[in-house]
Amino acid sequence: MSGHVFISYSHASDAGYVERLAAHLEAAGVAVWFDRDIVSGERWADMIEERIDSCAAFVLVMTPAAKASLWVTREINRAEELGKPILPLLLDGKVFFRLNDVQYEDVTGNRMPSTGYVDRLPKSVTLASPAPRxxxxxxxxxxxxxxxxxxxxxxxxxxxxxxxxxxxxxxxxxxxxxxxxxxxxxxxxxxxxxxxxxxxxxxxxxxxxxxxxxxxxxxxxxxxxxxxxxxxxxxxxxxxxxxxxxxxxxxxxxxxxxxxxxxxxxxxxxxxxxxxxxxxxxxxxxxxxxxxxxxxxxxxxxxxxxxxxxxxxxxxxxxxxxxxxxxxxxxxxxxxxxxxxxxxxxxxxxxxxxxxxxxxxxxxxxxxxxxxxxxxxxxxxxxxxxxxxxxxxxxxxxxxxxxxxxxxxxxxxxxxxxxxxxxxxxxxxxxxxxxxxxxxxxxxxxx
The missing domain is CATH 2.130.10.10 (YVTN repeat-like/Quinoprotein amine dehydrogenase)
Structure with a gap:
């Protein structure tokens, strides 16, 4: 799977929101990948790396739990290392200090991102809609x-x-x-x-x-x-x-x-x-x-x-x-x-x-x-x-x-x-x- 949006988040607090976020983006024609199942081991780390490497954009759901997550930190590091477009969503707490210069969208209160935010996703992410036949x-x-x-x-x-x-x-x-x-x-x-x-x-x-x-x-x-x-x-x-x-x-x-x-x-x-x-x-x-x-x-x-x-x-x-x-x-x-x-x-x-x-x-x-x-x-x-x-x-x-x-x-x-x-x-x-x-x-x- 390539050309997708990778969603980075904390399992501890934000899994429910991310499920709804994924459905919202997919309904808008955006291909999404996130770790739906908590799996440990070396192969899982390889899969995460592979999905970040092949993604067209990196969506970060910012919460205090995500800020404290070692996995989220690793994922951000990898995305920055590869120069992936990072589009943060502020769900709770404060904007991450390291991303203060990155445009983000406020979704506090469990809101879904706006149409404007979805439109900012790279063109390669949006699935082509077949013309009606x-x-x-x-x-x-x-x-x-x-x-x-x-x-x-x-x-x-x-x-x-x-x-x-x-x-x-x-x-x-x-x-x-x-x-x-x-x-x-x-x-x-x-x-x-x-x-x-x-x-x-x-x-x-x-x-x-x-x-x-x-x-x-x-x-x-x-x-x-x-x-x-x-x-x-x-x-x-x-x-x-x-x-x-x-x-x-x-x-x-x-x-x-x-x-x-x-x-x-x-x-x-x-x-x-x-x-x-x-x-x-x-x-x-x-x-x-x-x-x-x-x-x-x-x-x-x-x-x-x-x-x-x-x-x-x-x-x-x-x-x-x-x-x-x-x-x-x-x-x-x-x-x-x-x-x-x-x-x-x-x-x-x-x-x-x-x-x-x-x-x-x-x-x-x-x-x-x-x-x-x-x-x-x-x-x-x-x-x-x-x-x-x-x-x-x-x-x-x-x-x-x-x-x-x-x-x-x-x-x-x-x-x-x-x-x-x-x-x-x-x-x-x-x-x-x-x-x-x-x-x-x-x-x-x-x-």
Missing amino acids: PVKLRGVPVATLTGHTNFVLSVGFSPDGQTLATGSFDRTVRLWNVTDRLRPVSTATLTDHTGSVWSMVFSPDGRTLATGSADDTVRLWDLTDRLRPVATATLTAHTGTVLSVVFSPDGRILATGSTDKTVRLWNVTDRLRPVATATLTDHTDAVRSVVFSPDGQTLATGSADDTVRLWDLTDRQRPVATATLTGHAGEVLSVRFSPDGRILATGSSDKTVRLWDLTDRQRPVATATLTGHAGEVLSVRFSPDGRILATGSSDKTVRLWNVTDPLRPVATATLTGHTDDVNSMSFSPDGQTLVTTSDDKTVRLWN
């Missing part, structure tokens, strides 16, 4: 997956793009090896749920799958062996169908939305013993969709009460409602943040999609309303580069929109082929494949 999606899927015996309600790609998970009204979850997009192979079927599987999500590290069901439970599955997934925990606090599940960017929190009108937050750091940490009760009808912002600081929840609510997660045990988005004339069925966190897309039973500018998350501004679907908008998804929005509908179609300018979205393609409602969608991590699921019992891959 809607002309490639002409309505002819490259593969159709069959095997479910009832409506296919949910779908998700693993972070490495090699595995697809699908959940169905038939009460099963299926895993598919999609390394060869033309010839996907079914690898496992999970049968523990006693109700239809409405929602699912892979953890950011790809090691865990969370599934939500009409049996009112959420199950966690260890995917260390994707041929033989193992159920590790069952979350049982909801009293209605779990319609939406999502991991925080750092993988430590799972949010779940239910027909019981609540959103629950769970600490899943220990995947064998998840702990319920908060219950959000402001919605007055079923919570249809939940999603974390890329920086992990905000949760958006869409409900059958026709509203979207935003929650500040600075204190994850005491989330605070900061805004209520109104304007839809029907249930809000799907919500998604753009990869940079600046735009929220909401799909509704009123057959429209709305885009919201979240520059000020306490005062969101509606920027555009997308019309064209002849049925409920059941699913919305941004491409990884943020340029394309895909919308799936009960009108049996998927529409693609160029949202490079969120004030003036442009419809670019309509995908046809499903013979019933399009319930859910997911882009592959590289953005080159879109997968869709339907009440027609099939899963389609579009290139």
Whole structure:
């Protein structure tokens, strides 16, 4: 891995912040490396040296603990020796004396760095975003997956793009090896749920799958062996169908939305013993969709009460409602943040999609309303580069929109082929494949 940003920090006090920082930078298209696991020995020292030597920029998270860390001192010495660009972040305490002449950004209070800071990162760090290629999606899927015996309600790609998970009204979850997009192979079927599987999500590290069901439970599955997934925990606090599940960017929190009108937050750091940490009760009808912002600081929840609510997660045990988005004339069925966190897309039973500018998350501004679907908008998804929005509908179609300018979205393609409602969608991590699921019992891959 070269051309990345190396993050130097203290494990003793700053690991949680760095997890969120990495997710924030990666969402902005920046390749990041930091020592996620504490490993000792000579080889580890060699790896640290290698990562600093090959990095394009060196980000230092300054705190008193980092200043006292021998490892951080060694890393700074190496970066200075090689003349690496050093971009410090002041998280706590004072600026390091040795870096008094280096421009830094104040992120005290656990804030994420500004857009201006991210823009200062060397050009070689920023991953090139592929141009949207809607002309490639002409309505002819490259593969159709069959095997479910009832409506296919949910779908998700693993972070490495090699595995697809699908959940169905038939009460099963299926895993598919999609390394060869033309010839996907079914690898496992999970049968523990006693109700239809409405929602699912892979953890950011790809090691865990969370599934939500009409049996009112959420199950966690260890995917260390994707041929033989193992159920590790069952979350049982909801009293209605779990319609939406999502991991925080750092993988430590799972949010779940239910027909019981609540959103629950769970600490899943220990995947064998998840702990319920908060219950959000402001919605007055079923919570249809939940999603974390890329920086992990905000949760958006869409409900059958026709509203979207935003929650500040600075204190994850005491989330605070900061805004209520109104304007839809029907249930809000799907919500998604753009990869940079600046735009929220909401799909509704009123057959429209709305885009919201979240520059000020306490005062969101509606920027555009997308019309064209002849049925409920059941699913919305941004491409990884943020340029394309895909919308799936009960009108049996998927529409693609160029949202490079969120004030003036442009419809670019309509995908046809499903013979019933399009319930859910997911882009592959590289953005080159879109997968869709339907009440027609099939899963389609579009290139």
